[in-house]
Structures are given as structure tokens and as C-alpha cells.
Amino acid sequence: MDQKIAPVNINRFRLRGRVTPTRPGCAAAGRTSPAGGLALRLSEATLQLRARLAVVAFALFAVLLLAPQAQAQTGTPEAPFGAAKNILMLFSYGHGSREMDLLDDNLIETLNKGGVATNNLFIEHLDLERNRLDPEYVARLESFLAAKYASTRIDQIIAIQQPALNFLLNEGAQLAPRAPAITVGAPAPTPEKAGKRQIVSLLADFDIEGTIDLALDVFPDTRRVLFVSGSSASDRQLAASIAPIVARYQGRLAFEYTTDLSLEALLKKVANLQPDTIILFSQHNRDAYGRITVSYEVERMITKVANAPVFGLWNFTLHDGGIGGSVVGIEQTAKAAGRVSLDILNGTMKLTEPVTSVRIDPYPLIDWQQLKRWKGSGDRLAPNTEFANRNPEFWDRNWMYGVALAAFLVAQSILVIGLLVSRRRKIRAAAELEAEIAKHLSVENNLRESENRLKMLLDNLNAAIYIKGTDYRYLYANKGTCELLGKRLEEVIGHVDSDLLDATMAAQLLLHDRDVLVENKRVSLEEPFVDSQGHTRVGRVVRFPLHDSMGRVCGLCGIATDITKLRRIEAELDKHRSGLDRLAQANAEKLKP
Numbered sequence: 001m002d003q004k005i006a007p008v009n010i011n012r013f014r015l016r017g018r019v020t021p022t023r024p025g026c027a028a029a030g031r032t033s034p035a036g037g038l039a040l041r042l043s044e045a046t047l048q049l050r051a052r053l054a055v056v057a058f059a060l061f062a063v064l065l066l067a068p069q070a071q072a073q074t075g076t077p078e079a080p081f082g083a084a085k086n087i088l089m090l091f092s093y094g095h096g097s098r099e100m101d102l103l104d105d106n107l108i109e110t111l112n113k114g115g116v117a118t119n120n121l122f123i124e125h126l127d128l129e130r131n132r133l134d135p136e137y138v139a140r141l142e143s144f145l146a147a148k149y150a151s152t153r154i155d156q157i158i159a160i161q162q163p164a165l166n167f168l169l170n171e172g173a174q175l176a177p178r179a180p181a182i183t184v185g186a187p188a189p190t191p192e193k194a195g196k197r198q199i200v201s202l203l204a205d206f207d208i209e210g211t212i213d214l215a216l217d218v219f220p221d222t223r224r225v226l227f228v229s230g231s232s233a234s235d236r237q238l239a240a241s242i243a244p245i246v247a248r249y250q251g252r253l254a255f256e257y258t259t260d261l262s263l264e265a266l267l268k269k270v271a272n273l274q275p276d277t278i279i280l281f282s283q284h285n286r287d288a289y290g291r292i293t294v295s296y297e298v299e300r301m302i303t304k305v306a307n308a309p310v311f312g313l314w315n316f317t318l319h320d321g322g323i324g325g326s327v328v329g330i331e332q333t334a335k336a337a338g339r340v341s342l343d344i345l346n347g348t349m350k351l352t353e354p355v356t357s358v359r360i361d362p363y364p365l366i367d368w369q370q371l372k373r374w375k376g377s378g379d380r381l382a383p384n385t386e387f388a389n390r391n392p393e394f395w396d397r398n399w400m401y402g403v404a405l406a407a408f409l410v411a412q413s414i415l416v417i418g419l420l421v422s423r424r425r426k427i428r429a430a431a432e433l434e435a436e437i438a439k440h441l442s443v444e445n446n447l448r449e450s451e452n453r454l455k456m457l458l459d460n461l462n463a464a465i466y467i468k469g470t471d472y473r474y475l476y477a478n479k480g481t482c483e484l485l486g487k488r489l490e491e492v493i494g495h496v497d498s499d500l501l502d503a504t505m506a507a508q509l510l511l512h513d514r515d516v517l518v519e520n521k522r523v524s525l526e527e528p529f530v531d532s533q534g535h536t537r538v539g540r541v542v543r544f545p546l547h548d549s550m551g552r553v554c555g556l557c558g559i560a561t562d563i564t565k566l567r568r569i570e571a572e573l574d575k576h577r578s579g580l581d582r583l584a585q586a587n588a589e590k591l592k593p
Contacts, residue, residue: 085155085345086120087111088176092163093285094127098296099316103160103184103334110338116345122152128163129232129285130292142171154179156341162186162234169193180344180351184337191354198351200340200358204333206238206282206313207362209245210326212253214364214385215278215311218323218376224277225249226270228258228302230284230293235259238282263287263298270306279310280325281317296320309374315365318388323374324366333360464539464560467546472496472513475555484560486533516543516556526563537564 089107091100104123112118124145131137154176159165165186168175173195180198183189188201216222227242229235236259246255258266266287270279284298296316303310303321310317311325318324340358343349364382368390371378378385458465459479467476477485477492485492485500497506508527516523522544528536539560546555 084117084120086122086153087116087156087158087341087345088122088149088154088179089124089158090160090164090168090172091123091125092161093125093129095125097294098319099314099330100160102316102330106331106334107158107338110335111341114338114342116342122149122154126164126167128167138167138171141167142175145172145175149175156345157181158337158341159183160185165189169195169197173197182337182341182344184333188355188357194354198354198356200344200349200351200356202333202337202340202358202360204328204360204362206328207326208242208280208282208313209248210362210364211280211311211313212245212249214324214326214366214381215280215309217380217382218366218371218378219278219309219374220377220380221276222253222278224254224256224274226256226258226273226277226279226308227282228266228270228279228284229282230286230295230298231259231261231288231290232286235283235285260288262289263291263293263301266298267301267305270302270308273306273308275308277308279306279308281310281312281322309370309376313362318365318367318370321370322367323370323376324364324388326362327365328360328362336360462561464562465558466560467555467557468513469555470517470553472510481560512541512543513556513558516545517553520545520553527560537562538567539563 089104091104093100108118108121111121126141128138157168157176157179159168159181161184165181165183168181169189177197180200183199183201185204186201188203189199212225215225227239229239239257239259246253249255258269261269273279279302281299281302283295284293285295286292299310299312299317299322300320309323310321312318312322313325313327315327315329315331317327336358340349344351364385366378366381366385366387368387370389455478461478461480464480464484465476465478466474466481469475473494473496474492477489482489482492487500492500497509500506501509512523512525512527515521522542524540524542526538526540528538540563541558541560543556543558545553546557548554
């Protein structure tokens with residue numbers, strides 16, 4: 001992110017954690033106007049007229065409040081009472097930068113928790129760096145945004161980094177001109193540049209001097225500093241702005257800069273530095289060839305090939321292999337911006353000056369693993385230094401428990417003899433247990449094989465066999481039962497007949513099942529049924545109750561055999577038998593004298 005070294009002394013607040021806005025003084029007590037005496041002398045008719053007008057106005061206000069109607073907005077309309085507030089967020093560059101993703105996520109999360117819905121956040125990535133050589137880009141961008149938000153009420157603008165702020169104060173000055181703006185990662189503008197727009201500037205100044213001092217505490221033999229920055233205008237401006245800091249180390253440190261190097265030359269240089277050198281990475285938006293870069297990607301490349309420790313100015317530097325520095329917390333910055341935004345929207349922070357500055361302090365941060373990798377010393381670091389990736393030694397964390405642990409180990413050693421004596425017994429018991437388990441496994445396997453054979457047998461019988469529980473739900477159904485019902489096994493198990501058959505047939509089967517379960521007796525009936533093909537068939541169904549170990553009825557088993565063909569054959573036999581009887585009778589009549 002673009003930063004400025006020198007702070008701006010305009011209405012500055014100190015911030016570490018939550019912003020504490022100033023509050024305006026109490027309003028002066030009201031005084032009686034001279035017009036009051038005249039009002040008392042108004043005629044009774046005038047007073048009645050005013051009362052009627054007040055009633056009408058109140059009724060109109062109530063109608064508008066309870067039944068609001070959507071109206072087209074032009075320019076920057078005023079927010080109706082109780083309406084949600086809209087925030088426009090302007091990012092200087094394109095989407096995808098890690099630090100901007102961290103800032104974006106934490107800022108939006110803070111706003112959401114404060115009551116601002118995501119639907120009321122409007123985010124624009126201006127992409128000003130990649131399009132800086134297009135002379136008409138900014139003008140087109142201004143026209144596009146003006147048209148896009150012409151009918152949208154914008155209550156607040158958040159400008160991220162210097163290019164976005166410059167755009168807002170110049171080409172975008174007419175973009176919601178009455179909405180206050182919050183700037184993040186950019187120097188506070190002068191009141192003249194701010195114009196009529198009220199600005200709150202969150203300053204997270206780079207602490208380059210503090211980072212160098214921290215580096216000297218860790219590596220006291222340092223004699224050279226490679227200040228890494230890119231070749232864009234903001235990169236060069238940052239490199240040039242540290243001249244007063246460099247002067248303080250004259251005679252002790254030699255500074256070298258990378259503003260005139262291509263990315264390839266930069267990577268080659270950091271891989272071949274002298275042993276008493278440290279690298280201080282600031283930002284890198286463009287290399288000497290004019291190629292656009294992303295700072296955290298360049299930083300990651302450097303930490304992979306550098307033969308010297310890399311210090312940075314943001315806390316996310318540590319994610320890419322940096323050793324640390326006096327850093328600005330990107331998450332803390334984003335959350336502070338979100339809280340300031342909410343305070344302004346809620347009216348708890350009153351803006352009484354054209355430009356209000358809020359300062360976010362850096363803090364010392366060291367990656368413990370990188371410190372050990374580069375064999376640095378942490379003895380001279382300030383007490384408030386924070387460490388990342390530190391795993392303290394056991395005695396550092398628990399020395400007071402050391403003696404107790406030793407005593408415990410001694411006591412445990414005394415028990416070892418007893419454990420050795422019983423070891424053989426336990427081994428023998430374990431062997432017996434293993435044999436018992438093997439036996440049970442063998443029995444279980446035999447039972448499983450028997451179950452499979454029984455299932456195969458039942459599935460191949462020319463009969464429908466099933467088991468139902470006392471709640472009349474199917475617990476088992478063989479293949480014949482599934483084919484008879486025209487259902488898959490998983491569609492049968494757990495269901496009752498009313499789920500599978502028509503109501504009439506289901507009711508009839510329920511009566512027969514109830515006789516078995518209630519009367520605890522075997523029932524054999526011939527029952528007509530409709531098969532899965534819709535044909536009416538005749539089945540002989542034998543039902544008998546099942547009992548648990550206590551002799552109680554726990555279900556029933558049914559065996560249904562299709563006797564349709566048998567009954568058809570019997571009917572044919574009866575028909576032929578009747579014909580023969582008639583024929584015999586006729587012949588007997590003929591034979592009578």
C-alpha cells in the first residue's frame with residue numbers, strides 16, 4: 001500500500017485498537033424569541049388553521065412512514081429517515097492483491113457486524129496503475145461511475161490508497177459530493193485539496209526508522225541496508241522520502257536502492273549480497289522496464305532467493321518468509337477504518353473540521369522461525385515485541401512444573417518392578433483373550449455363512465416369505481415377497497401394507513395380521529391379491545406368531561404361496577367332472593327300458 005512517512009498534524013487522534021472520536025460541545029440553552037409575544041396575539045381563527053395544518057402534516061408523515069413508495073433518485077438524494085446507509089469503496093488498483101484482500105475482508109466483516117448489509121456496499125477497483133498510460137482512462141472512468149451511481153444514494157466513501165484519493169478529490173469530486181470520505185493508506189490532504197468534502201484520514205505511517213533499529217537489535221553487525229522499492233511514481237516517492245532517516249545513520253550504515261532495477265536484476269542482486277547486509281522491503285508496483293507488479297508477489301520471490309534476512313513494513317510480510325519489523329497491521333487498519341465508518345454513520349463521531357486525521361501505530365513483530373534461521377539475537381528486542389511462529393522450550397514455559405514432573409517419574413519408576421512381574425500374566429491373559437476372540441470370530445463367520453445360505457434358500461423358494469413386527473412393519477422380505485409387491489427390498493423394509501398396497505387390500509391384510517398377533521395363533525387363509533402386473537391372483541397365506549426369549553409375541557411370519565394355477569386346474573377338473581356326470585346321467589336315461 002502507498003504510504004507517507006511524515007505525519008500530518010491536522011486534528012490528529014492516536015489510535016491503537018478502537019478509534020475514540022471527539023464529541024462536540026453541548027448546544028447552548030434555548031432562549032425565548034421576541035416573536036413569541038406576537039404569536040400569543042394571533043387570532044383564534046389563525047391558531048385553529050395552524051392546528052389543522054399540523055394534523056394534516058402529521059397524517060401525511062405517518063402515511064409516508066408506514067407505506068413508503070420507491071421513487072427514482074437523481075444526483076445524490078437525501079437519505080430518508082431510518083433508511084439503510086450506502087457506502088462506496090474505491091480501491092486504487094485491480095483485484096487480487098493479498099494485502100487488499102485482507103483489508104477488504106476485515107473491513108467488510110467489521111461493517112457487517114456493525115449493521116451495514118453487504119447489499120449496501122458498493123466496491124470499485126479503479127485499476128489506475130495498469131491504465132495510467134491511457135490519457136482518456138480517468139475521464140472515461142469518471143463518466144462511468146457518475147452514470148452508474150446517478151440514481152444511487154451514497155452516504156459515505158472509503159478511498160483505499162493514494163491514487164483512489166487523488167481520483168476522488170479531482171476527477172471524481174462530483175461523485176456524491178456531500179458524502180464524507182474516509183481514506184486508508186494515503187496521506188491526509190490539505191483542507192484546500194479536500195474542498196467541500198469532509199475527509200477522515202486513517203494514517204498508518206511506515207515506521208522505517210523503527211524497523212531499521214529493530215534490525216540492528218537482531219543483527220548488530222549490520223553495515224549495509226538494501227532498500228527495496230519499485231519504479232512507479234509512488235515507489236520512487238517513498239524511496240526519496242526516507243532521506244532524513246538515512247542521514248541519522250550516516251557513518252554506520254550504507255544504503256542502496258533498487259528503483260532503477262528490473263525485476264530480474266533485483267532478484268539477482270538480493271541473491272548475492274554481502275554477509276553484513278539486511279533487506280528492507282517497502283513496496284513494488286512497477287519495475288524499471290515499466291512492467292506492473294504486485295508487492296506481495298515480488299516480496300515472496302525475494303524471500304525465496306535472498307541470502308540475507310528480509311524486513312518488511314506490514315504484518316502480512318511474515319506470511320511470505322519475512323523476518324519482521326516495526327509493522328502496520330493490515331487487519332487492525334481495516335477494522336479501525338470500519339469502526340470509524342460506523343461511528344460516522346451512527347452519528348457518534350462528528351466531523352467538525354474539513355480534514356480529521358486518525359493515527360494507527362505500528363508495533364514490533366518478529367517471526368521466531370526466521371530469527372533462528374538467520375541466527376539472529378532476540379536479547380536486545382523491546383519487551384513489547386510480538387513473536388509469530390514461536391514455540392517456547394518446555395522449561396521456558398513450565399519450569400515450575402519440572403520438579404513435580406521429576407518426582408512423578410521417580411514414583412513411576414518404582415512401579416516398573418511390579419509391572420514387570422505382572423507382565424507375563426498379562427501376556428498369558430492376552431493370548432487367551434486373543435484365542436477367545438478368534439473363536440467368536442469363527443462363530444460369527446459361520447453364522448454369517450449360515451445366514452447367507454438361508455437367505456439364498458428363502459430367495460429361491462417358490463413362495464413369498466416375510467416377517468413383520470408388532471407395529472405391522474416389514475422386518476424381512478425375501479425375493480418372492482419383493483416381486484409380489486413390485487418393490488425393491490429397501491422400499492419394503494420399515495413400511496406397512498398401507499404404504500405398498502391399495503387401501504382395501506391393506507385393510508384386509510391388517511385384520512389377518514391382527515388375528516395372529518392378538519390371538520397368538522396360527523392362521524391359514526386363501527386370499528385374493530393383485531400382483532405387480534395388475535393381475536388378480538389367489539394365494540394361500542400361512543401366518544404364525546414369533547416369540548421372544550420370554551415367550552411374548554414379538555412379531556409374525558408369513559408364507560404366501562401362489563395357488564392361482566392350482567385353483568384354475570381344480571376349476572377345470574370340476575367343469576369336466578360336471579360334464580362327465582351329465583353325460584353319464586344322459587346315457588343312463590337312454591339305457592332305461
